[in-house]
Amino acid sequence: DETQVSSYIMANTLKPYLDAVRSTLTAAMCLENFASQQVERHNKPEVEMGCDPELLMKPVVIARNAQERVLVEASVNSLRVSIGIKQADEIEVILCKKFVRFLNQRAENFFIMRRTPVEGYSISFLITNAHTESFMKHKLVDFLIQFMQDIDKEISELKLRVNARARIVAQSFLGEFQ
């Protein structure tokens, strides 16, 4: 059955996808303090500045499919992780939009979250050497992987709930005509 096979394949690609993201992040999260070469006495995340090519690593994209992908841009003192979230239909698109907006407004609480996503992605994180000094690196990677799984699950769950609610609402109303 075609749908069974495709969902088997999808389920089959999830673990390798997340494993690839995990190992890339672990490798990229080697950050150290680096004073800015552009402005005296300033300390900026070099991945955001993008001025000095010798400080930047080659960006890596890990793609599960055209929509679900992760962009990892590393530099000497900072790491930018951008995630593309799966949005299969119209309702998932708006649910994702709502959720990301909700998160972005609370980015401060998340420390490592960026307020705006990088162009072409749903949400971005910026991790600096300051973060790796106060957080455990492997736990930060754990957090990001769990985030990726949870957000997909949450959007699916929200969609199911909206559909279920719509059905009850419609049937309650029309049932009154009977």
Next chain:
Amino acid sequence: MILLEYNNRIIFETFRRAISSEKRAALDVTLADFDGVQFHISTPNPDARNVILYSIQWPAVEELLRHGAQKDLEKIYGGLVTDPESGYQVSLQIDLDNLPAEPEKLPLKLSFLKRHLLAAPFMKIFGAIHNKQNPTEVVVIPYRTQTDEAFFIKPEGDRCIVVFSVRFSDKNDRVLAKVFLQEFADARKSMRNVPAVQYTTGEVPGELAGVAGVPDDDEVGFVSFVLFEQSLLPKNAFKTINLLQSFRNYLHYHIKCSKAYMHERMRDRVHTWLQVLNRARIEPFEKKEKKLASGRSFKRR
């Protein structure tokens, strides 16, 4: 509470209290209802506090009066109809010392004023269909002028088609509404004896071809209810009209409930994630007390 009430509870309570109390208190209540309706309940004469003036202000009233609401008003409220208060379209006068028969039913009847006005064109057309008069006129009632939403009543043989124009200025709302209205359309697959519902966007539905005043822009969609003979019978007409007149409010109420639920879930999820992130900390986030060289100590906030 899934279904909304069809009457106005504030008006019901105000009159119930006024009729059942011994004292004659001075009243001056202005309240708003759905669809831009405003009510005013007052005792205009401070010396004659037994006389209560009850008025409604609604742009749609003029159109409704033309389509049979004037006659219905007189039939339902009889001698209570009086000249409209200035600034209002319809007024009723209630003399607490001279109440009509069955005064305990009066508060409920009065709280249904908006519904009875809106029901008039429906009653007229349903009656005409039932009596096999073959009406053909499409009645347009712009019940919500502030958002340019109207409903269109089109008799068709022994059935009646009621089309609502629904407008959502926010694109996200439109997608949510589509999910809800699609379920309305699909409900017929599992339910018998219910009206057939169809939701169209982007173009004027076939039933309204040639009708003047039908909006055509991106923000508007159309929900058509095909009411079969069963729903139009005099014994069912009251309930049918109750449901139709509250449809828009019902839809918007449940869309808002949906959004509130989503918000709640997102907040829960954020809380869980923050807990995970907190576990990633090397040192627990604590207010540290520091000592200065001079011997003073302060807390770092």
